[in-house]
Amino acid sequence: MxxxxxxxxxxxSEGHPDKVSDQISDAIVDLFLAKDPEARVACETLTTTQRVVLAGEIRCKGVYENDEWAPGALEEIERTVRGVVRDIGYEQDGFHWETLTFENHLHGQSAHIAQGVDAADDKDEGAGDQGIMFGFACDETPDLMPxxxxxxxxxxxxxxxxxxxxxxxxxxxxxxxxxxxxxxxxxxxxxxxxxxxxxxxxxxxxxxxxxxxxxxxxxxxxxxxxxxxxxxxxxxxxxxxxxxxxGGPDGDAGLTGRKIIVDTYGGAAPHGGGAFSGKDPTKVDRSAAYITRYLAKNIVAAGLARRCTIQLAYAIGVSEPLSLYVDTHGTGTVEDPTLEEAIKSIGKLGGLTPRGIREHLKLNKPIYRRSAAYGHFGRQAEGDFFPWEKTDLVEDLKAAVR
Missing domain, CATH: 3.30.300.10 (GMP Synthetase; Chain A, domain 3)
Known part of the structure; x- marks a missing residue:
């Protein structure tokens, strides 16, 4: 190095067109999780001049069941979208929260995806998709961020x-x-x-x-x-x-998920490629990226390294991760394989399965809209809205490498 x-x-900023889209998508995630902690959400947002368009797949008790919207659900979704735009501060001729045109193209989740993710009597909840996820921490700032x-x-x-x-x-x-x-x-x-x-x-x-x-x-x-x-x-x-x-969506169209490097580590660490916003925490693009940040941050906070990158990999429908990789970039006080075994030995992590991650970090809550601007990581001061920023695993890690 x-x-x-x-x-x-x-x-x-929160007013950048892509970030407007991210915040709307995550406000929809929060809306559904507040009604059903087991909701499934994959919500994409397009913003452009005087227009917001939603598309994606959902499943949520009391909102969308059996291919039907509950009474008042569509109106609540539209109020939520307009409320996000209002809170950001857009009251311009080219993009105004009150007068923009809104389109909702959300529909039911694919049964073929659901069968791979949902838990059953003979299997644990599977990952919502295949993919690789990275977490990172370093000692450059008090929040252990680049x-x-x-x-x-x-x-x-x-x-x-x-x-x-x-x-x-x-x-x-x-x-x-x-x-x-x-x-x-x-x-x-x-x-x-x-x-x-x-x-x-x-x-x-x-x-x-x-x-x-x-x-x-x-x-x-x-x-x-x-x-x-x-x-x-x-x-x-x-x-x-x-x-x-x-500026904003009047100056340039915005889409959910186009600022993934801004969302994570600013290019100082790898990114698996998947966006976070608009996805419920069964999607490992989101939850596994959060747990890898949590683990990397706790390793640095424990004094076991000055820099740490962690990778996890998953297959859709499979609960256990396919691989776990730790790299302390030559700054570790113990060997990287020792840290990998230490992580595996900590039972409270639930084996790093999607359900184990969600339960340990308490992710099935409406906490995501706030994460959709100014980064998902490095925000210890905002408390329970960012549980993956806690350093409550330090003593467990120290004990595991003794």
Whole structure:
């Protein structure tokens, strides 16, 4: 592993069109799980100028059973969608929560998929699909996340809070950030470049108003990044293309699942390829990615490594994982195979089956919409909404490798 290098990660705000789609999809997951903890949801969302379209497969007691919608269910889904757009802050001519056109093309789950996933008398619940899932943790930040992504998320999270509170009324919902850091001996030592492009009110692309916006962004960056990383040599690119008045789904169509690297580790670790949003936790694309993050974070928190990548693999309809792989990138205090055996020995993990993961992390709850913007990982402070961020496995892991 290289010790000295430049590395960059990006984030996008809750008003980015793809993130609008992710949040709508996860709001539908939450809606159904609140009514039926065993609901099956695979909800995709398209957002574009004055239009939101849902498509996918569902099964949910009290909402959609026997190929029929329960009374009032369609209206509740539409209210949920419009509520997400309203909460993000879209009240623009090209995308307005109250006047946009809404289409719902959700339908029943395939019986052939259900037979592989549902538990029966002679078998445990199977994985909802085949695939590979990765989790990662490192000691670059207190939340054990890659620093470049952590700072990129926090810049936009702060800007959204200021927009909604009125502290920065010139901001509009759509925004992107990017942070480049120089690393020495594997640690971040300097911010070489910061990029922020934000949708703005009319007139904030010239003169004093443009200067006000740029000064505001630099202050946010100074508040978020540690002071010792910033210097006169840090290069800022703030709205480098000029005007950014047209944004969100009016400026660019959005789709669920197109920001998977933003959702995970900013490119600092592998990604199995599957998106998270819009999927209930029987889908291992989501739940196994959460448990691998949980395991990797606990390994680093236990002092057993400075960096840790974990991979799991599944086959559709099969409950036990096909493989478990641990890589501590040469930073481990014990051998990687020892950590693999330690994980397997911890009974409370339920053998890393889909049901075991869901029960251990308590995933059958409406906790997902909040995860759909500013990253699924590195959010310890938000408590029970992110149970995979807990470090309650530290002592178990230490005991298992003694």
């Amino acid at each position: 290289r010790n000295s290098y430049l590395f960059t990660s990006e984030s996008v 620093a470049t992504l952590d700072y990129s998320h926090k810049i936009l999270h702060r800007m959204a809070a200021d927009r909604k509170s009125g502290a920065a009324p010139f901001l509009e919902p759509d925004a992107k950030s990017q942070v480049s850091l120089r690393f020495a001996n594997g640690k971040p030592v300097a911010a070489t470049a910061v990029v922020v492009s934000t949708q703005h009110a009319k007139g904030y692309d010239q003169g004093e108003k443009e200067a006000e916006l740029k000064a505001y962004v630099k202050k946010v960056v100074a508040d978020v990044l540690p002071a010792d990383l910033l210097s006169d040599e840090t290069v800022y690119h703030i709205n480098p293309t000029g005007s950014f008045e047209i």
